[in-house]
Each structure stands twice: as structure tokens, then as C-alpha cells.
Amino acid sequence: MRHLLAILLILSGLLYAAPSHALDPAIGITQFKHTRWTAEDGVPLGIYALAQTPDGFLWSGSDSGLHRFDGVRFEMVPAPANGARAGEPVSALMAARNGELWVGYQSGRIAVLRAGKLVDRSPAASDRWVYSFLEDRSGAVWAVTGNSNHPLMRYASGHWESIGEQWGMTRASAWGIAESKDARIWLSDRFATLVLAPGERHFRDVGVAGSSGDGDNEGLATDRSGRVWLSSSVSGTRRLPQPPLARPEVPPFSSVQPASATHSYRTFLFDRDGSIWGVTYSAGIFRIARPDGLYRGENPVEETFTAKDGLSSDRALAILEDREGNLWVGTSAGLDRFTPANVRPATEVPPYSRFGYIVMAARDGTVYAADSDNLYAISPRGATTRLLDGLHNPQALCEDASGVVWFATSDAFFRGVGQRFERIPTEKRRSFLDCVATRDGRLWLSRTRGGITLFENGTWTESLPEGPDGPLKVTTLVAYRGGLLAHVRSQGLVYMELPRTQVLWKSDDIPGGEITALRPVAGDVLVASVGGMARLRDGKITQLKRDAPWLQGVVGIADDRRGFTWLLSRAGIARVSRDALSRSFDDPDAPLQAQLFDFDDGLKAPAVTGYSKNSAVQGGDGVLRFLTTDGIMQVQPTRLARNRLPPPVSITGLAFGSQRLRDPTSATLPAGASRIEIDYTALSLTVPKRVRFRYQLVGVDDDWVEAGNRRQAFYTNLAPGDYRFRVVAANNDGVWNRQGASLDFTVPPTFIQSMWFKGLLVAAIALALWVLYALRLRYETARLRDRFDAQIAERTRIARDLHDTLLQGMQGMLLGFQALASKLPRDASLRQEMERVLDRTQATIREGRDRIHLLRDPEASTMDLGESLGRHAQELAAQHELLCDITMPLPPRPLQPAVYEELRQIGREAITNACLHSKGKRVDIRLTYSDTGVVLVVQDDGIGIPEERLGVDRHWGLTGMRERALLVGATLTITGRPGGGTEVKVGIGADAAYPKH
Numbered sequence: 001m002r003h004l005l006a007i008l009l010i011l012s013g014l015l016y017a018a019p020s021h022a023l024d025p026a027i028g029i030t031q032f033k034h035t036r037w038t039a040e041d042g043v044p045l046g047i048y049a050l051a052q053t054p055d056g057f058l059w060s061g062s063d064s065g066l067h068r069f070d071g072v073r074f075e076m077v078p079a080p081a082n083g084a085r086a087g088e089p090v091s092a093l094m095a096a097r098n099g100e101l102w103v104g105y106q107s108g109r110i111a112v113l114r115a116g117k118l119v120d121r122s123p124a125a126s127d128r129w130v131y132s133f134l135e136d137r138s139g140a141v142w143a144v145t146g147n148s149n150h151p152l153m154r155y156a157s158g159h160w161e162s163i164g165e166q167w168g169m170t171r172a173s174a175w176g177i178a179e180s181k182d183a184r185i186w187l188s189d190r191f192a193t194l195v196l197a198p199g200e201r202h203f204r205d206v207g208v209a210g211s212s213g214d215g216d217n218e219g220l221a222t223d224r225s226g227r228v229w230l231s232s233s234v235s236g237t238r239r240l241p242q243p244p245l246a247r248p249e250v251p252p253f254s255s256v257q258p259a260s261a262t263h264s265y266r267t268f269l270f271d272r273d274g275s276i277w278g279v280t281y282s283a284g285i286f287r288i289a290r291p292d293g294l295y296r297g298e299n300p301v302e303e304t305f306t307a308k309d310g311l312s313s314d315r316a317l318a319i320l321e322d323r324e325g326n327l328w329v330g331t332s333a334g335l336d337r338f339t340p341a342n343v344r345p346a347t348e349v350p351p352y353s354r355f356g357y358i359v360m361a362a363r364d365g366t367v368y369a370a371d372s373d374n375l376y377a378i379s380p381r382g383a384t385t386r387l388l389d390g391l392h393n394p395q396a397l398c399e400d401a402s403g404v405v406w407f408a409t410s411d412a413f414f415r416g417v418g419q420r421f422e423r424i425p426t427e428k429r430r431s432f433l434d435c436v437a438t439r440d441g442r443l444w445l446s447r448t449r450g451g452i453t454l455f456e457n458g459t460w461t462e463s464l465p466e467g468p469d470g471p472l473k474v475t476t477l478v479a480y481r482g483g484l485l486a487h488v489r490s491q492g493l494v495y496m497e498l499p500r501t502q503v504l505w506k507s508d509d510i511p512g513g514e515i516t517a518l519r520p521v522a523g524d525v526l527v528a529s530v531g532g533m534a535r536l537r538d539g540k541i542t543q544l545k546r547d548a549p550w551l552q553g554v555v556g557i558a559d560d561r562r563g564f565t566w567l568l569s570r571a572g573i574a575r576v577s578r579d580a581l582s583r584s585f586d587d588p589d590a591p592l593q594a595q596l597f598d599f600d601d602g603l604k605a606p607a608v609t610g611y612s613k614n615s616a617v618q619g620g621d622g623v624l625r626f627l628t629t630d631g632i633m634q635v636q637p638t639r640l641a642r643n644r645l646p647p648p649v650s651i652t653g654l655a656f657g658s659q660r661l662r663d664p665t666s667a668t669l670p671a672g673a674s675r676i677e678i679d680y681t682a683l684s685l686t687v688p689k690r691v692r693f694r695y696q697l698v699g700v701d702d703d704w705v706e707a708g709n710r711r712q713a714f715y716t717n718l719a720p721g722d723y724r725f726r727v728v729a730a731n732n733d734g735v736w737n738r739q740g741a742s743l744d745f746t747v748p749p750t751f752i753q754s755m756w757f758k759g760l761l762v763a764a765i766a767l768a769l770w771v772l773y774a775l776r777l778r779y780e781t782a783r784l785r786d787r788f789d790a791q792i793a794e795r796t797r798i799a800r801d802l803h804d805t806l807l808q809g810m811q812g813m814l815l816g817f818q819a820l821a822s823k824l825p826r827d828a829s830l831r832q833e834m835e836r837v838l839d840r841t842q843a844t845i846r847e848g849r850d851r852i853h854l855l856r857d858p859e860a861s862t863m864d865l866g867e868s869l870g871r872h873a874q875e876l877a878a879q880h881e882l883l884c885d886i887t888m889p890l891p892p893r894p895l896q897p898a899v900y901e902e903l904r905q906i907g908r909e910a911i912t913n914a915c916l917h918s919k920g921k922r923v924d925i926r927l928t929y930s931d932t933g934v935v936l937v938v939q940d941d942g943i944g945i946p947e948e949r950l951g952v953d954r955h956w957g958l959t960g961m962r963e964r965a966l967l968v969g970a971t972l973t974i975t976g977r978p979g980g981g982t983e984v985k986v987g988i989g990a991d992a993a994y995p996k997h
Contacts (some may be wrong), residue, residue, distance in 0.1 A: 029287045029305050031344040032327075036312045037816060038334040042074045047330025050320035051093035053101055054684020056648035058322065060330060061090025066103055066113075069335075070652075071688030072711065077113070078662075094133035096141070108145060116663050121162035125150045131175075132267075137183045148172035152187070168203040169194065176219045176267070181226020186240065188218040188230060195243060208240060217265040224274055229291070231278060233264045237288060237302065239295070254295070256288050259304045271321050272292045278339075279316035284309075285329055285336075312336050324379060324643055324686045324731075339686055343601025344571060346625055346632040348384035349376055357627050358613055360397040360405075365620015368405060369632060370394035377419055380620025383898055396445055397613075400437030408432050408445065421815040426460075434613050438479045446474040446486070452498070464498050474737045478518045478525070480678040485525060485536075487515035493527065493536070505534070505541045512553070517614055519557035528554035528567075535585045544581075545588045550574035550596055555607050556616025558624055560637040568607045568616045568626045572598030573635065596634065600687045600732075605630035643686050644762045646737035649729045653679035654743065664743055671720075672750040678713045680741065682729030692733035718751035764873025810848075814841055843875075846967040864892045865900055865936075866927050869907045873925060876915040884911075886925040899993050902964040903936055903986065906972070909957050909983040910938035918942025920981060941981040945974065961986075 037043040046063030053059065058069040065087035066077040078086050092104030101113035108126035128146035135141050140156040142163075151174040152163040163169055169189070176188040185196040194203035208230070218232045223239075231237040260283055268278030268286075276288040284306030293300050307314045312334030320328045327338040345351060346369075353371035360368045365380035368387075375388040393410040400406065405416040413427050414421045430453065435445040443455040451471025454461040463471045476487040483497035493505035493515060505527070507513060512530025519526040525536040530553050533544040541968065549571040556568030565581055567574045574594040582962030583590040585787045597603060605628040608615055615627035624635045654661040655677040656669050669676070682691045693707040697715060700723070705711070713725070728740035746842060751757055796926060817838055824831035870886045877884035895903070907925070914923045920942030928935045958974065962985070966974035970988035977983050 027289070027344065028347065029285075029303050029338070030309065031341060031347070031602075032338040033341040033600070034305075034310055034336065034338055036310065036334055036336045038312055041334075041336050044074065044076075044088075045334070046317075046332050047335060048089075048091045048317045049093035049104070050318045050328055051095045051101060052320060052322050053095045054099045054648075055650060056323065056685075057650075058320075058683075058685060059093055059095075059101060059329065060318075060335065061093045061103065062330070063089045066093075069685075070650075070683055070684045071691075072681070072939065075652075077118070092130045092132050092143075094135065094141075096135050099138075104133065104143065104145075106130075108147065110143065121155070123150075123153055123155075123162075125162055126153065132177065134177050134179060134185075136179050136185060142177055142185070144174045144177055144809045151189075152177075158800050167196075167201055175217045176221075176230065178220035178222045178228045179227045180222060180701050184243070186220055186228045188220055190218060193218075193230065193240060197243070206241065206243065214629070216238055219265075219267040219278065221268050221270060221276075223270045223292075224272075229268075229270075229276070231276070232270050233258050233260070233280060233283070234265055237268075237276060237278075237291065240289075256291060256294055256302050259283075259286060267319065269319055269321060271327065272325055277319055277321070277327050279319045279329060280314075281317070282314055284311050284314045285316050285319070303963070322685055324645055324684065325641075326685055337685070339602075342640050343597050343602035343626075343633050343635055345604065346634040348378050349374075349632050351631040353631070354610060355393045356629070357632055358394055358397050359615075359617050359625055359627060359632060360399065360613075361617035361619055362399050362405065363403065364882065367617060367619035367625060368397055368407075370397060370407070375421070378619055378621070382621045385419060387416070387421055388414070390684070396432040396435040398435040398437055398443075400441060400443065401439055402441070403814050406435055406443055408435065408605065424458075432479050433475070436479050436484060438484065439482065439491050444477065444484060446477045447471070450474070452477070452486075452496075454498075465496065465501055476515050476518050478520055480520065480525060485518060487518070489514070493541070504536065504539060511543070516553055516555045516609070517557055519614060521559070526557055528557065528569075533930050533997070542585045544585055544586065546592060548592075548594065550594055553607075553609065555609060556614055556626055558614075558616035558618045560618060560624060562637055564637065566616060566624055566626075566635070567594075569969050570607060570609070572596050572601075572603055573626060573633075575637075594963070600690065603633060604628070605633075643684065643731050643733045644735055645684075645731065646735050647682040647684035647731045649680065649682050649689060649727055649737055649739075649741040651678065651680045651725070651727065651741050651743045653677075654677070656821050664745070666743070667745040669745060669747050671748040673747055674718050675716045676714070676718065676745075678715075678725055678743065679711060680713070680727045680729070681711050682737070684729075684731035687732035692734075693727060694728045694729075695727040696727065698726065704728075706976060718747050720747050757811055763977065809941070810841070810845055814838060814845065817841075818927045820867070865895065865907070867894055867910065868904055869925060869927070872908050873911050873915075873923060876911060877923065880915050882915055882921060882923055884915075884923045884925065886927065886928075888927050890929045892927075893934075894995055895934070896968075896995055899934075899968050899970075899988060902968045903934065906961045906964050906984075906986050907936055907938065909961050913957060913984075914938060914940040914942065914982070918944075918982065931990060933987060934993045935987040938984045939981060941977075941979075944976045944980055944982050 018667045034988040044062040044064040044067050047060045051059045060067050067074050067951045089106040091106045096104040103111045106129050108128045109122045112121050131144040143153045150162045154161050171189045178186045183198040187194040193208040195206050196203045228240045233815045236257045238255035264283050265281040276291050278286045286302050286304050288300050288302050289302050313331035315332040318330035329336040349369050355372040358370050367378040369376050373391050377385045391409050396408040407414040413424045413426050431448040433446045437443050445453045450473045451463040474486045478485050488494045491503050492507040495502045510529050511532045515529050517528040527534040535542045537704050554567045554569040563578050564575050572942035574596050576594040580592050585591045608627045618624050626633045656673045684691050694704040695713050696704050725743045730736040821831050821834040866888045873884040918940040920940040923940050924939045926937045969992045972986045974984050
């Protein structure tokens with residue numbers, strides 16, 4: 001079974017982890033990036049134990065309890081176990097292989113942190129300080145305690161066992177404990193070193209004498225090969241012999257001698273590069289690089305790091321190497337971290353030069369560096385030689401075409417070939433900024449007071465060039481073509497073939513107004529200014545149109561052997577692709593990305609500004625060196641530390657209202673909760689502030705939100721529903737954990753937001769609309785009834801008047817005509833004609849009475865529609881000698897009175913037109929009642945109706961038919977028939993035609 005994080009042995013100091021980078025173990029402890037946290041940063045004081053669990057959290061046990069650290073925040077674990085109070089002092093920690101955290105207390109109590117809860121696992125016999133834990137290969141847990149009756153205990157198969165005399169342990173103390181590759185358990189009891197073989201239950205003495213109780217505590221640790229080492233502040237650090245057991249006459253073993261002989265408790269570990277790191281109770285920390293060299297004839301040295309060097313306290317109590325290769329030290333006053341640094345102090349030149357430094361790379365790969373008092377040469381193999389000492393303020397350093405090195409101080413001038421330098425007498429003291437040798441062998445030196453001095457064949461020529469107010473102020477100077485390229489403050493970028501000068505770039509056009517560095521590159525010159533960078537090519541200046549901070553105020557430019565250009569600026573040291581930088585001058589949209597190395601990478605001081613010399617060089621050893629205000633820093637491009645581990649991501653809190661859930665995996669919020677705060681973190685402890693986050697609340701955020709290094713997300717006005725919050729993160733080197741972490745939570749609705757309330761609201765609105773509709777319907781019905789009553793009254797009046805006047809008068813006239821007709825002979829043709837007219841008049845009077853009856857009672861009908869139309873057709877057909885035929889394929893149905901009347905009038909008009917105007921011989925009438933409605937068709941075989949007459953408004957019969965059809969919602973079509981004749985078709989739907997029951 002593979003484990004992301006193997007056995008952690010706190011206080012014994014062993015940690016296995018997959019390396020994320022490899023460093024040269026020979027580098028000194030001072031070349032690591034050191035960071036510390038103290039009480040001002042919220043660190044718990046008195047840290048006795050450290051551990052890292054597989055989720056990436058760093059755990060500390062201290063006088064104030066158990067805390068966890070994500071690189072930014074310290075959080076106390078509030079959950080006590082078995083009645084233990086919150087904040088109870090913790091003295092031992094161990095991350096087990098199954099991910100559980102074992103916690104030992106100063107009181108002797110033991111607990112296990114499992115799934116965020118502390119479970120008590122205290123042995124009955126333990127009542128004193130728990131010093132350390134060890135989980136062996138079988139899964140058993142060993143605990144070293146301060147109880148003299150039970151100094152060592154073992155937990156296996158769910159119960160504790162005290163390891164005493166029956167196990168071969170006769171003394172009342174146990175200190176260091178470790179397990180070797182062959183599964184042997186090694187134990188130091190201060191007087192002797194004991195070993196327990198696999199499967200045995202009895203420790204045996206290996207014959208290695210201890211410190212004999214002289215106050216020193218011996219620590220044990222296992223190296224990467226599985227061998228156990230012992231370290232003591234008295235006898236030093238050495239590897240223990242392999243069993244079989246050593247004989248008493250074995251001579252003393254070789255050891256790495258301690259840096260100081262003070263008696264002090266020690267515990268240590270082997271880091272992933274094989275170096276030893278250890279803590280002492282009173283002398284800070286120690287480190288031994290390549291300790292295995294002790295057995296190869298080498299002489300490893302123990303170096304120390306104390307409070308004088310910046311450690312939070314000399315009382316160092318715990319040490320741990322995390323999954324990313326950082327070393328953590330817990331002290332009585334804080335927490336310290338040592339990170340493998342990409343930018344390290346150059347050890348060849350002492351730090352803190354009072355007059356600063358100058359540096360120059362010669363063509364043969366030698367790097368010359370000078371501080372305030374000495375000149376050094378660093379060979380291409382990395383060997384450093386001090387060439388000159390007793391100097392006063394070195395100022396200028398350059399090489400001519402023949403390989404001669406020229407070196408000027410404030411009071412002397414030197415000429416060097418190889419590593420031999422000779423002093424050249426001068427008639428007076430001069431103060432220079434820089435020197436440049438041109439191809440013709442002449443040496444040019446820029447002066448602090450202005451102007452350029454020429455040295456040629458032992459002769460000095462002063463103050464070139466001259467300006468209107470004296471010597472021109474030259475700050476930056478390089479050889480270019482056959483002359484010099486310089487920045488002159490009053491003019492700008494100037495090309496000089498003295499005494500002639502040519503301004504190539506005016507001061508007013510230079511971003512920031514001042515050029516800070518010039519770097520010839522393959523015929524071009526990179527020009528750095530306070531406000532950016534430009535390129536000089538064939539006399540033309542092209543500015544780099546980028547606003548990146550690492551391009552502002554560049555004072556050092558150097559190329560490595562891997563295709564990168566390095567820039568030293570106010571922002572730090574930037575590495576950029578050489579080809580990408582070149583393309584960016586011609587194409588402003590070309591991608592240009594840089595990796596920035598700053599104070600988090602080991603840079604200890606800012607760049608030197610206002611100095612004329614290029615502040616970055618590469619030597620023959622491939623190492624880049626940069627000038628800063630506090631020393632020369634170096635970068636080894638081929639051994640850059642890179643963090644390749646994607647950071648574990650955790651959601652640490654969910655806050656709503658006054659409540660906060662710790663480490664939630666899912667949650668149901670109170671009904672109506674609309675504002676929440678989500679805390680999250682990523683466990684990359686190398687450079688936590690460079691960790692970048694993206695998060696998304698599914699259903700709210702359309703896309704990922706770029707959060708930068710912010711570790712909180714806020715949401716307001718959340719609607720009720722189910723939500724999923726997702727967060728991903730990248731470490732300091734941009735390696736992303738794409739899986740990240742997620743949190744599902746639910747916001748229940750309040751009663752007002754619930755579906756029940758919404759349903760009731762919809763029902764209430766529907767009921768209100770129905771009531772309004774009913775009221776409106778009642779109102780409109782009442783209005784129609786009133787109008788209908790008024791119409792009935794009016795029709796009754798009209799009917800009464802017609803009956804009392806017109807019909808009575810016509811009846812009287814009819815009687816008069818009948819009297820006249822009776823006086824004529826019966827066989828007289830006139831009498832017969834008059835009787836026919838009188839019969840027709842009588843029929844008209846009957847029809848009038850029927851119409852009057854309908855006026856009085858609109859719903860009354862004396863005959864159905866087909867019968868009424870048939871009678872009318874027969875009367876007209878007899879008069880005009882036509883054949884009329886009416887067909888009804890289905891039984892008739894009752895019609896709405898208004899529909900009946902309008903269809904009857906339309907049909908009578910159509911029949912009358914066919915009989916009077918068609919000049920045909922036949923009229924066919926078809927009346928169809930069906931479930932879909934009523935259709936009336938009147939056809940004739942006459943001459944038809946011309947097209948031009950169909951749309952004429954003055955044809956009142958047709959117009960009246962259309963109006964009547966429109967009145968009841970019927971459709972009317974009048975068309976010509978193929979072969980002659982006319983068809984009138986009127987139809988009305990069932991809903992409008994038939995009465996509603």
C-alpha cells in the first residue's frame with residue numbers, strides 16, 4: 001500500500017516524503033530561505049511537537065494546546081477528548097499512515113484526531129509527559145513518556161502494554177526511539193542503546209555506550225537507507241552498527257563532532273537530500289550536510305543556526321520536514337521555516353560591504369568580484385581566490401580585448417593578467433564609476449564628477465566630452481561598434497566617437513527620464529530605463545510596450561545557457577525566455593511571461609540603483625550573480641527548486657448569521673439564510689501568499705471566479721435551493737490541483753418562499769380573478785338584460801303600432817277590395833285576377849302578424865328554417881315558373897332566435913335573387929344541421945353575378961346578406977359556378993348556432 005505521507009516521527013525526527021526538488025546538500029544553512037512566526041503573528045508559544053497530516057495541514061502541539069496551520073492562519077482545535085479541557089498543553093504529535101493524528105499531552109493523556117474529532121486513547125498507567133510516538137511497520141504505536149514506572153508503552157490490537165523488565169528494559173527512562181529498514185526497534189535510554197528484533201519481545205544491548213546519565217539526552221533517527229543514527233551534544237553524531245550485537249572491545253565509533261559541547265537535549269531527522277537537521281534545547285538548531293561522508297574519509301561539519309542568526313529562540317523543541325521539502329522548527333517563542341532557496345547569498349564574498357560591491361565576468365569564465373577591501377576571482381570551476389586585500393573603495397572593473405583586467409579603487413589603479421595584478425602609479429587620485437575597453441585597445445573610465453577619462457599607453461586624458469556647463473554627467477557606459485554608447489543625463493542615449501557625439505534617444509523621450517543599464521546582445525543593445533525597456537538596432541530605438549513591474553528600473557541583465565534572460569530590477573529577479581523577449585519588441589501582442597524571484601525565494605535585499613555598472617553577470621560555472629545593497633546573490637539556473645506537488649485544497653468554514661461550521665462537507669442552512677461566507681485554503685506551505693485560487697458556486701457563478709490569493713468567498717441574496725461550491729488552487733510554481741474541494745449545502749425556503757405559499761398565492765390570485773370575472777360577467781349580463789328588455793319593449797311598441805295601424809288598415813282595405821270583387825261576375829277575368837291578388841295580400845297580412853308576434857316574443861317561431869325557406873321558394877317558383885328543390889339530409893335542430901332570423905333572411909334574399917335575376921330554370925337549396933354547425937347553400941343555373949358587382953357597396957341585397965352574417969358570426973361566400981350560375985353559402989359554428997342547455 002502506497003502512502004502519500006509516510007511515517008512521521010516527531011522528536012525522533014524521521015520523515016519520508018516524495019521529493020519535489022533536489023538541492024545541493026553542500027550548501028550552508030544560511031543559504032536557505034528563513035522565515036519565522038512569533039506571538040505577534042498568532043503563533044502558539046512553546047511548540048513541543050510538529051506533524052503534517054495527509055490533507056496537508058501542519059499541526060503544532062504547544063503549551064496552549066493543539067493548533068493547525070495552513071501557511072496563513074493558526075487555528076486551535078476546540079474539541080476536547082474524554083473531558084480534557086480546550087487548550088490543554090500538547091507535548092507529542094504523530095501522523096499515522098492511516099491519516100489519523102496521535103496527540104500526546106503533558107498530562108500523560110493520549111488522544112487520536114479522527115474525522116475532525118478527538119477520540120481518547122489514554123493508557124491507564126500514563127500520568128506524565130508524553131515525549132514522542134513511533135508507528136512501526138506492523139502498525140503498532142510506541143509511546144515514550146516521562147513516567148519512570150512506565151517510560152515506554154506499546155499500543156497494538158486495541159490495547160496498551162507497558163514495556164518493562166519483561167521486555168529487557170530495566171532503566172526508568174527512554175529517550176530516542178527509531179525503526180531501521182529491517183524492522184528492528186532501536187531505543188536509547190541514555191546509558192545504552194537497545195535493539196528489539198522483529199517477532200521478539202526482549203530488547204538487547206548493542207554495546208554502544210550512552211552518555212551515562214551526565215544530563216545529555218540522545219536522539220535517534222533513521223536515514224534514507226534505513227540505517228539508524230544517534231546524536232548527542234557530548235559524543236556527537238554517528239551511525240549505529242548493524243547487528244549482530246557489537247562486542248564490548250569494539251573501539252569508539254567515528255562521529256561528527258558537535259559545534260558546541262553544551263549539554264543539551266537533541267532530536268533530529270534526515271531530510272530528503274540526506275542531510276541531518278536537528279534541534280537542541282538550548283543551542284538552537286544544527287545541520288550536517290553529507291553525514292555519510294564521515295565513512296568515506298570526508299570530514300562533515302556540524303553548522304548551527306541560533307537566535308543570533310534570526311531563529312525565534314535558542315530553545316528549539318521540535319523539527320519536521322513537510323511534503324514540499326520545507327524544514328519546520330518549533331521553539332519556545334515561535335515557529336521557523338527553512339525553505340530551499342533559489343536565490344542564495346554568494347559565499348565567495350563576505351556580506352555587508354560598507355562601500356558596496358562590483359562584479360565583472362571575464363571572457364574566460366572567471367568572475368571578478370570586489371567588496372570594500374578585497375578583490376576575488378571565482379574560477380569556472382567555482383574555486384574562489386582572494387587576489388588583492390587592503391583596498392579602499394573599489395570602483396571600476398573591466399577587461400580589454402587582449403584579456404587584461406583593469407581595476408580601479410578610489411586611490412589606486414591595477415592591471416591584471418590571470419591572477420596576478422600589478423599596481424600602476426598615478427600622479428593623482430581619481431574617482432570613477434565604470435570603465436570600458438574599446439576594440440582599439442583604449443580604456444575609457446566614467447568619472448563621478450562627470451565626463452570620461454581616457455587611459456592610453458600610460459597617458460591620462462581628462463574630461464571628455466565637455467558640455468556647455470562643463471563635463472557631461474555619464475552614468476552608464478558600454479563599448480558599441482567602434483565607439484562608446486552612454487547615457488548622458490542632460491542629453492539622453494548618446495553614441496560617442498570622441499570628440500564627436502550623436503544623440504540617439506532624447507532624455508524627454510526616455511520612460512522615467514534615466515537609463516539604468518545597457519546590455520549589448522548580438523549586434524543590438526538592450527536599453528533599460530526607470531520606466532521600462534527598449535532595444536537599439538541599426539540606430540533605431542524600439543520600446544517594449546509592457547507595464548510589468550519586473551521591467552521597471554532594470555539594473556542588471558544577463559543570459560544563461562538555457563535560453564533565458566535574467567533581469568534584476570526593483571521587483572526582484574525575473575527570468576524570461578530570450579526568444580520571447582526578442583519577439584516582444586516587434587510584436588506587442590506576443591506572449592511574454594516571466595518567473596519572478598523575490599524575497600520569498602531568498603532575495604535578501606533590493607537591487608543597487610543609481611549605479612553605472614551592469615549588476616548581473618554569468619560565470620563560467622554557469623552561476624548567475626546579482627548585486628544587491630547587502631551583498632552578492634547567486635542563482636544556479638540548472639538547479640532551480642520547483643514545487644511540483646499540487647496543493648491539497650480544503651474548505652475550512654461556512655458562516656451564516658452568527659453561526660460558523662468548521663470543516664463542513666455538507667450543510668443545511670436555516671430557512672431564509674441569504675448571506676454566507678465560505679472559508680477555504682490550499683495546503684502549499686512553501687510560499688503560501690503565492691497560492692492562487694479559483695472558485696465557483698454552481699448555479700450562481702457563470703464561470704470560475706479568479707480569487708487571487710484570497711481565501712474567502714462571500715455570497716448574498718441567495719434564493720432557496722441546493723448549491724455546490726467548488727474551489728481549486730495552484731501552488732507557488734503554478735501547479736494546479738484541478739480536483740480541488742467542494743461543499744454541498746441547502747438553503748431551505750421560508751414559508752413565504754415555499755411552494756405551499758406560492759401555490760396558495762396562485763390559488764388566491766386565481767380566485768380573485770374568478771371573482772372579478774364573475775362580477776364583470778354579472779355586470780355585463782345585467783347590462784345586456786337591460787338592453788334586451790329595452791329592445792323587447794321597443795319591439796312590442798312597434799308591433800302594437802304596426803298591428804293597430806298598418807295591419808288593421810290593410811285588413812280594412814282587403815275587405816273593401818273583397819266587396820268590390822264580389823260585385824263582379826264570377827266568370828269575369830278581372831274578378832279572378834283580383835281574387836288572386838287578394839289571396840296574396842291575405843298571405844302577406846298573415847306573415848306580418850307572424851313578424852309582429854316575433855317582435856313581441858323573439859324566441860317564438862311558428863315553423864323551422866327549412867319549412868320557412870321552402871314556402872318562400874315555392875311561392876316564387878310558381879310565380880316565375882322555376883323548379884325549386886330544398887334538401888335537408890339530417891333532422892333539423894332548434895336554433896338560437898337571432899341565428900334563425902338572420903339565416904332565414906339571408907336565405908330568402910338568396911332565393912329571391914335566384915328567382916328574379918338569375919334567368920335560370922332551377923334553384924337548389926341545401927340545409928345541413930351537424931355537430932359542427934349549420935350550413936345553408938342556395939344554387940341556381942342562371943347567368944351568374946358578374947365579378948365587378950360582387951364588391952359594389954350599392955348592391956344593397958348582397959351588402960345586407962354580409963351584414964347579417966357578420967352579426968351572428970357566420971361566414972358567407974358568393975361565388976360563380978362552373979358552367980354558369982351562382983352559389984351562396986353561409987355557415988355558422990355549433991357554439992353560436994345552437995342554444996346552450
